[in-house]
Amino acid sequence: MAKTIIESGNVAAAMAVQLARAEVIAAYPITPQTPVTEKLSELITRGEMDAEYIAVESEHSAMSVCIGAASCGVRPFTATSANGLLYMSEQLHWAAGARLPIVMCVVNRGLGAPWSVWNDHQDAISQRDTGWIQVFAKDHQEIVDMTLKAFRLAELVHIPVMVNYDGYYLSHTYMPFEKPDAAQVDAFLPAFEYKHALNPERPESLNTVTLPDSRRDVDGVLRGGYMDIRHNLHQEMYLAMEVWQEIDDEFQKIFGRGGAPVLDPYRLDDAEFVVIAMGTLANQLRVVVDRLRSEDGLKIGVLAVQMYRPFPNTLLAEALQGFKGVMVFEKGLSYGDQGALYGDIKSALYPYPARPRLSNYIVGLGGRDIPTESLYQTTKAACEQDSSTPPAEANAPQWIGLQL
Amino acid sequence: MPDSRFKVLTSASTSGPGDAGRTGSWRVERPVIDMQRCIPAKTGKHACHLCWLYCPDSVVSKDLGPTINLEYCKGCGICAEECPAKAISMVPDADFIEGESRG
Numbered sequence: 001m002a003k004t005i006i007e008s009g010n011v012a013a014a015m016a017v018q019l020a021r022a023e024v025i026a027a028y029p030i031t032p033q034t035p036v037t038e039k040l041s042e043l044i045t046r047g048e049m050d051a052e053y054i055a056v057e058s059e060h061s062a063m064s065v066c067i068g069a070a071s072c073g074v075r076p077f078t079a080t081s082a083n084g085l086l087y088m089s090e091q092l093h094w095a096a097g098a099r100l101p102i103v104m105c106v107v108n109r110g111l112g113a114p115w116s117v118w119n120d121h122q123d124a125i126s127q128r129d130t131g132w133i134q135v136f137a138k139d140h141q142e143i144v145d146m147t148l149k150a151f152r153l154a155e156l157v158h159i160p161v162m163v164n165y166d167g168y169y170l171s172h173t174y175m176p177f178e179k180p181d182a183a184q185v186d187a188f189l190p191a192f193e194y195k196h197a198l199n200p201e202r203p204e205s206l207n208t209v210t211l212p213d214s215r216r217d218v219d220g221v222l223r224g225g226y227m228d229i230r231h232n233l234h235q236e237m238y239l240a241m242e243v244w245q246e247i248d249d250e251f252q253k254i255f256g257r258g259g260a261p262v263l264d265p266y267r268l269d270d271a272e273f274v275v276i277a278m279g280t281l282a283n284q285l286r287v288v289v290d291r292l293r294s295e296d297g298l299k300i301g302v303l304a305v306q307m308y309r310p311f312p313n314t315l316l317a318e319a320l321q322g323f324k325g326v327m328v329f330e331k332g333l334s335y336g337d338q339g340a341l342y343g344d345i346k347s348a349l350y351p352y353p354a355r356p357r358l359s360n361y362i363v364g365l366g367g368r369d370i371p372t373e374s375l376y377q378t379t380k381a382a383c384e385q386d387s388s389t390p391p392a393e394a395n396a397p398q399w400i401g402l403q404l
Numbered sequence: 405m406p407d408s409r410f411k412v413l414t415s416a417s418t419s420g421p422g423d424a425g426r427t428g429s430w431r432v433e434r435p436v437i438d439m440q441r442c443i444p445a446k447t448g449k450h451a452c453h454l455c456w457l458y459c460p461d462s463v464v465s466k467d468l469g470p471t472i473n474l475e476y477c478k479g480c481g482i483c484a485e486e487c488p489a490k491a492i493s494m495v496p497d498a499d500f501i502e503g504e505s506r507g
Contacts, residue, residue, distance in 0.1 A: 099412050155405075158412040193405055196416065203419065210415040211425040218420030224413050232413035243407055 002181045002255075009170035012140040012177055013079065013105045013163075014039035016147035018049045019185045022077035022103075023192075026054040026065035030084040031117045032167035033107040037079060059084040063091035063102075070100035071206065073197030075151065078102070081167060082109035082116075082123045089127060092160075096131025096233065098207050101154035101192070102161075105147065108279070108331075109167040110366040118367020119167040121278065124308075125332035125340045127162075131233055133240055134309040136278040137165040138264070140177040142306075145257055148180070152189050152247050157240040159233070164308075168367070169280040180255055188254050237310040244307060260304075262312045263319060267293065268301035273383050274320065276303045277329045278341065281363070281370070285329065288375045298383050305341060313348040320349060323356040327382045329375070329400075331364045339397050357388055360397040368401050375400075422476055427461060431479030433494040435472055441491035445469045455483035455492060 007015075013036050017025070025044070027037040043049040056062045059080050066076035080088065085106055095102050106124055110116035124134055133153065137143045143165050150161040165171065196204075214225045224232070241262060248261035266286050268274060275285045282304030292298040303319065305312070320326055328342040337343065342360035349355050359382050364370040378400055406412050417423040435455075439445040443452035445468055456464045463473040464483060472483075484492040 097414075099414050156407045157410055158406050195405070196414075205417045205419075205423075207415050208417065213425070215425045218418055218423050223415075223417075226415075229413045229415055232411055236410050236412070239409060243409075 002178050002184070004176055005179050006174050006176045007140070008035065008172055008174055009140050009143050009165055010035035010107070010172070011039050012143045013147055013165070014043065015179055016144045017077045017103075018043050019180060019182055020077075020103075020148055020151045020189055021050070021075065021186075021191075022151075023051050023074045024054060024065065024069040024076040025051055025078070026056050026062045026069070026076065027078045027080065028056055028059050028062050028084060030059070030081045032109060032119075032171040033079045033081040033084070033105070035171070036105060036107070040077075059087040060091060063088040063095065063104075066102045066104075067091060067095050067098065067100055070095075070102050070194070071098070071198050073192060073194035075155075075192040076102055077104070079105040079107065081107045082111050085123045085127060086111065089130070092127055092130040092132055094207075095160045097229070099158040099233070100160060101151075101158055101194075103147065103150045103154050104160070104162050105143075106162050106164045107167045107171045108164055114366075116366040117167075119169055119331070120365045120367070121164070121330065121332035122365070124162065124164045125334075128309050128340065131159070131237070132309065133157075133159055133161040133237070133244075133307070135161065135163055135244075135307050136305065137163065137170065138280055138283045138304060138306075140170065140175040141257065143170065144177055144179065145251065145255070146306075148185060148189060149244070149247050149251055149261075153240065153244055155192050156247070157236060157243050159237060159240055164279065166280045178257075184254055188251065241307065241310045241312065260306065262305075262307045263315055264304040264306050265319070266302040266304070268303065268319075271299050271301040272324045273298060273300040273327070273379075274303050274323050274325075275300070275327045275329060275379055276305060276341070276345065278305045278308060279331075281329055281331065284370065284372060285375060285379075287372055288379055291376055292380060292383070296380060296383075298380070300379070300383065308341070311344050311348070313344075316345060317348040317352045320345075320356055321352060321354045323354075325357045325359070325383060325385075327359050327361065327379055329361045329363055331362070333362055333397060338395060342397065357385075358394055359389060362397045362399045363401055368403075370401065426475055427478045428473075428475045431474075431477060431497055433479045433481065434474060434477060434497050434500065435479070435481070435483050435492045436495050437470060437472070438491045438493070439469055441489045442470065442487075443489050443491075445491075446489075452488065454486045454488065458482050458486045 252258035
C-alpha cells in the first residue's frame with residue numbers, strides 16, 4: 001500500500017532506492033549527502049533491504065564499485081555531493097562510455113575553494129559533459145519518483161543517470177510525500193538483466209585500448225572504433241529523452257503522478273514572460289510569478305528544466321517561441337562566460353525565427369540566501385524594461401544578492 | 405534488457421588473433437632475421453627461441469627458421485635486444501614500401 005510519509009529529502013531518496021531493490025550500495029559520506037547512505041546502511045543492517053553495502057575509502061572507489069557491480073549485471077546505487085562528485089569524475093566518464101546503467105543521487109552543494117557545505121548547482125553543472133543523464137528534482141515527491149524512473153531509464157538505455165536535488169533545501173527539510181506501493185514498483189521496475197554481464201564461461205576484454213579505426217573482430221564482425229562508440233552514446237542520449245517521456249507516461253498510469261518529465265510549465269498558457277530555473281528555485285519562482293500576476297498584472301509563468309542532459313533543445317526552443325522576455329535564474333555558471341543553462345537556452349533558440357529578449361541571473365552560490373522579494377524585484381524590472389538589452393549585457397549574467 | 409531501439413555500442417573483445425586491432429600498423433621499424441646467425445636456423449635444433457619467448461605480441465614462430473607475423477608485430481625491438489646471436493636487426497619499415505627503393 002502506498003502511504004503518506006513526512007520525512008527529509010535524503011530519507012525519501014533512500015526509500016526510493018530500497019523500493020527499487022538496488023543490490024549494491026557503495027558510497028562515501030559527504031555533507032549534505034551523508035544521511036542517504038546512513039539510512040541505506042541502516043535498512044540493510046536491519047534486514048529490510050537485500051543488498052550488499054560496500055564501505056569504500058573514497059568516491060572514486062564508490063563509483064568503481066558501481067561500475068564493477070553493473071558490469072556483473074547487478075543493480076548498483078551511490079550518492080554524493082560537491083567535491084565527492086569531482087573525485088569520481090574520471091569514473092563518471094568511464095561509466096557512461098562503458099554504457100553501464102548506474103543511478104546516483106547528487107545532493108547539490110557548492111565546490112571548494114573556499115570550502116562550502118551549502119547549496120548551489122556548480123557540482124552537477126561541472127560534470128554535464130560526462131555522458132551522464134542529469135535530472136533535477138524540485139521537491140521530495142520528485143526525488144522519490146525521479147529515482148524510481150531513473151533506474152528504469154538507465155536500464156532501458158544503458159546510460160547512467162544522475163538524480164540531482166538541492167542540498168538542505170530538500171535534503172534536510174521535512175515534507176510530506178507518498179511512498180509508493182512496493183508491488184506496484186516491482187511491476188514498474190523489473191529486475192536488471194544484462195546479457196553482457198561478466199561471465200567466466202564467456203571471457204571478454206571490456207573497454208581495453210580501442211584503436212581510432214573500426215576493426216573486424218575474431219569472428220569477422222565489424223566493430224566500432226573509439227569515435228563510433230562515442231557517436232553512438234551521443235545519438236542514444238537524444239533518444240533517451242524520448243524513453244524518459246515514455247517511462248513517465250507508464251509511471252503516471254500506475255502511480256497517478258507525472259506529466260512533465262522534461263519541462264515543467266507553470267501558468268504559461270497566456271504568458272508573455274517566462275522565468276526558467278532548475279530544482280527548488282523553480283518552485284520559489286512560482287510564488288514570485290503569482291505575485292507579479294496579482295499585484296502587477298503581468299502575464300508571466302515559470303518553466304522548470306527537469307532534464308538538463310540530454311538537453312531539450314527542440315522542446316525548449318519551441319516552447320519559448322512568442323514570448324516577449326525570458327529570464328534565466330541559476331546557481332551554476334561557466335566562469336568567465338555566463339550561466340550554463342542560459343548559454344544552452346540561447347544556443348537552442350538561435351536557429352528559430354523568434355528570439356525573445358533574454359536575461360541571466362546568478363543567485364544563491366554557496367548557499368547565499370535567495371529572498372523571494374529580490375527575485376520579485378529582479379523579475380519585475382526585467383519585464384518592465386522598455387528597450388531591448390544591449391548585446392554585450394545580454395551575454396553577461398547579473399549577480400543578484402552580492403554583499404560587497 | 406535494453407530497449408530495442410538502442411544499439412549500446414561498447415568496446416568488447418574476445419581472445420583471438422588481433423582482436424585488439426592490426427597492431428602492425430603502429431610499426432616504424434621491423435625485425436629482420438639473419439638465418440646465418442640465428443641459432444635454431446643455423447644448428448637445425450630447437451634451441452634458444454628467446455625471440456619467441458620474449459615477444460609481447462606472440463608474433464614470432466617457434467620454427468627452425470623463425471618467422472614474424474607482420475600484421476601484428478608492433479616493431480618494439482625486444483626480440484633484437486634479446487637475441488644472443490645478434491641475428492635480428494631493426495630496419496626502417498619505409499625501406500620495404502613497395503616500388504620504392506631506398507638503397
